[in-house]
Amino acid sequence: MREQNIRNRVKQFSASMLVVIMLMLAIPAYAAEQEQVLLPSGSPLSSLEGLTDNYETVYEPMTAAVSVAVVKDGDTLFDKAYGFADIERQVAADTDTVFEWGSCTKLLVWTSVMQLVEQGKLNLETDIREYLPEGFLSKLKYETPISLLNLMNHNAGWQELNTDLWYFAEEDVPELGVALHRLEPRQVHPPGKVVAYSNFGVALAGYIVELQSGEPFHTYVQKHIFEVLGMDHTSIHWAQQDNPAVAEGRSRIQGYTTKLKLIQKNRAYLSIYPAGSTIGTAKDAAKFVAALLPPAGRNSPLFHDSATLQEMLSPSLYYEGTDIPRIAHGFFAVNYAAPALEHPGNTLGFTSKFVLDPQSGFGMVVMTNQYNESNYTTGLVDKVFGNYLPAVYSGELPDSSQVAGEYITARRVIHGFTKIRDFFYTEKITASNPSYLDHNGQPLSQISPDAYVPVYSSGFIYFVRDAQGAVIKFSNPYIDFFPLTGLSAQSIRITLVALSLGTAIIIFSLLGGLTRWIIHRFKKTAKPPARLNKYYLWMNAAGLAFIANTAILGYRTLISSTYSALRIHLILNIVYVVLTAGYIVLLGLKVLKQKNGKRRNILYALSGFSALLFSSLIIGWDLYF
Structure with missing residues (x-):
């Protein structure tokens, strides 16, 4: 009886050890199977939540x-x-x-x-x-x-x-x-x-x-x-x-x-x-x-x-x-x-x-x-999903300086008063940026992965060049971009200069007019000659109104106002252009016939010049439709 019990215990022990051994063998196999399920980045799927x-x-x-x-x-x-x-x-x-x-x-x-x-x-x-x-x-x-x-x-x-x-x-x-x-x-x-x-x-x-x-x-x-x-x-x-x-x-x-x-x-x-x-x-x-x-x-x-x-x-x-x-x-x-x-x-x-x-x-x-x-x-x-890194190209690389420049998006308004917006958000590309690829899909510069800083982490920018190597456009997955050259590349700077110059002339003219009125009002001096003076002052006031009107137009556009609500601002800009044309004609007819003095004629001419600057901005940037 005792020997039977001993034999039973030996069998139980042997069976238990067999189970343990099988489990020990199964765990690495199971773990290996689990480790084979990887995220696209290469990390184990089991690490996702952590x-x-x-x-x-x-x-x-x-x-x-x-x-x-x-x-x-x-x-x-x-x-x-x-x-x-x-x-x-x-x-x-x-x-x-x-x-x-x-x-x-x-x-x-x-x-x-x-x-x-x-x-x-x-x-x-x-x-x-x-x-x-x-x-x-x-x-x-x-x-x-x-x-x-x-x-x-x-x-x-x-x-x-x-x-x-x-x-x-x-x-x-x-x-x-x-x-x-x-x-x-x-x-x-x-x-x-x-x-x-x-x-x-x-x-x-x-x-x-x-x-x-x-x-x-x-x-x-x-x-x-x-x-x-x-x-x-x-x-x-x-x-x-x-x-x-x-x-x-x-x-x-x-x-x-x-x-x-x-x-x-x-x-x-x-x-x-x-x-x-x-x-x-x-x-x-x-x-x-x-x-x-x-x-x-x-x-x-x-x-x-x-x-x-x-x-x-x-x-x-x-x-x-x-x-x-x-x-x-x-x-x-x-x-x-x-x-x-x-x-x-x-x-x-x-x-x-x-x-x-x-x-x-x-x-x-x-x-x-x-x-x-x-x-x-x-x-x-x-x-x-893992970072994108381009393969290092071992062949002859193109001249990366050919792609450097300023580019504007194809996703933009080309006709209409909002077309100015995208000229403020152009893409500037330098020759040394390693994330850009050439016409053949190859990197523009050899780099190590440690030095790579992508512009688009999930892709690349692709350049299309002509036979001479000049860039015609570049593309990301969503949009094409085109080079800005000549006056187009300077359009915002030209606009800001014109706006600043015209505004300075208007402020100078209105302050001068206010000063003369105060002097006349309180010192009882002779009134300035009427002739073109009232038209001159009204034209400068209209210029100030144009600045305010355009600023309000820009703000209301940014806050998603409807076109019907914005139309009044565009109409006012058309009125300003018409007033400018009338004022220029008036200057041509009156200045030559009247003796206003050289200084006053210069002031009249400057006000006409500022009105022409603002009208050019209205027409050039389609601020009327």
């Missing part, structure tokens, strides 16, 4: 609220929120907090387009005028057809829109077709030639979806995207009439600057809403991104055929003269540690970014309630 927590701890003093979600192969792996949705009221952000998508909304437009392409209701190559009411587009300069691919590639040729985009009252927002017809910008480039990111072009594509589906665009998206994916906490209607719970959630979050200053008017309504009106949780947005990254062998719930998704995420535009992808049917092709697709978004108080890596199956959503935020939408994304 990485994000540590990153937020570092940037917490500069953070309002941020919500982050990471997906892989159709599933959400990480979803967490930090900070305060409303700092003043100490409302903490959580995963149910809604944020504004901004331009990430455009991805819903392109998905809708591809759904209708799959159904045979749209063709990416067809002239969009076949889908629009006759005569809907009235400002086209070129006969070249505009296709849906042009809209996706942002190269239909339209100039930028700066007015009537935002309304602060829900009831002021017109229907989509009305807004597009009212806002149609001038076409300034041939279709397919110049990339200039266009809100109008995207919203027009949304309107085409509306016309071809027979449903308002917001209804189409709600039925065919949000309901399909279970995105119950997301709205695309400009005033969230399609989801009152989202509207209520939006009332609990505020928008801030990067310095955490409350933006007083951070709730506005976009007139061409398909370009940027979506509001929702990052958790819901992750469902959308995950649907674009289904696991191998499975279709996306958004499409019947996997080939449709594959086409949408494949390049539709390359950098000129290369096989380097630039845009993939509305998604921007960028480089992190590996090639990826992304779309950023900005509104009056929010910044977001969606990133997809179809190769690894990883996707990421970052949403913040800060305008023009980059610590998370750029910095944290870099932590997950």
Whole structure:
């Protein structure tokens, strides 16, 4: 009996040791298997939460609220929120907090387009005028057809829109077709030639979806995207009439600057809403991104055929003269540690970014309630997807001094009173910047990774040069830029000099006139000769009014006033030009016939000169339409 017990204990001990040995062997194998799952940056997937927590701890003093979600192969792996949705009221952000998508909304437009392409209701190559009411587009300069691919590639040729985009009252927002017809910008480039990111072009594509589906665009998206994916906490209607719970959630979050200053008017309504009106949780947005990254062998719930998704995420535009992808049917092709697709978004108080890596199956959503935020939408994304570093080129490098200069964006107003704005925000490039690539996609200077400081952390700037090596333009994924040369490069300096000189003349003239009036009033001296004097003083007063009127015009433009509200300022500038013409004619007729004295004639001539300077600014900068 005792020997039997001993044998049983030996067996139990042996079995236990076998289990222990098997576990010890399994743990390294399991750990190795876990370590094989890496983020695109190369960091272990298991480190994701700690990485994000540590990153937020570092940037917490500069953070309002941020919500982050990471997906892989159709599933959400990480979803967490930090900070305060409303700092003043100490409302903490959580995963149910809604944020504004901004331009990430455009991805819903392109998905809708591809759904209708799959159904045979749209063709990416067809002239969009076949889908629009006759005569809907009235400002086209070129006969070249505009296709849906042009809209996706942002190269239909339209100039930028700066007015009537935002309304602060829900009831002021017109229907989509009305807004597009009212806002149609001038076409300034041939279709397919110049990339200039266009809100109008995207919203027009949304309107085409509306016309071809027979449903308002917001209804189409709600039925065919949000309901399909279970995105119950997301709205695309400009005033969230399609989801009152989202509207209520939006009332609990505020928008801030990067310095955490409350933006007083951070709730506005976009007139061409398909370009940027979506509001929702990052958790819901992750469902959308995950649907674009289904696991191998499975279709996306958004499409019947996997080939449709594959086409949408494949390049539709390359950098000129290369096989380097630039845009993939509305998604921007960028480089992190590996090639990826992304779309950023900005509104009056929010910044977001969606990133997809179809190769690894990883996707990421970052949403913040800060305008023009980059610590998370750029910095944290870099932590997950890795920094882009160009390979060091071993061959003969081009002369980098050929690319140095000042460049202006193609995404600008070319005709209209807001065209002056972009001349204040030109890109200045120095010959030594290592992040730029030449026409062949090679770095302009050999550098070590330690010395590399990219201008665009997720990509590069690509130069197009002529046969002589002169730069024709440079491009990033979103926009082309063109060299500023000659008088154009000096236009702001010339303007400031003209404005300063004209203002100085006016102030001198008005102060002189006031001084003479005081002397006459209190010392009872002889009155100055009337003749041209009253016209001279009135013209200088009109010049002062022009300065004030233009300053108010600029301010009201910056705070998103409607064009109809700004028209009075433009009319007043036209009146000033007419007065200037009349005054110049009067001077020509009167000065030669009347004996006013040499000093007084000089004063009259100077006032005419200042009026001509201001009138030239009005005409040169289109400050009349």
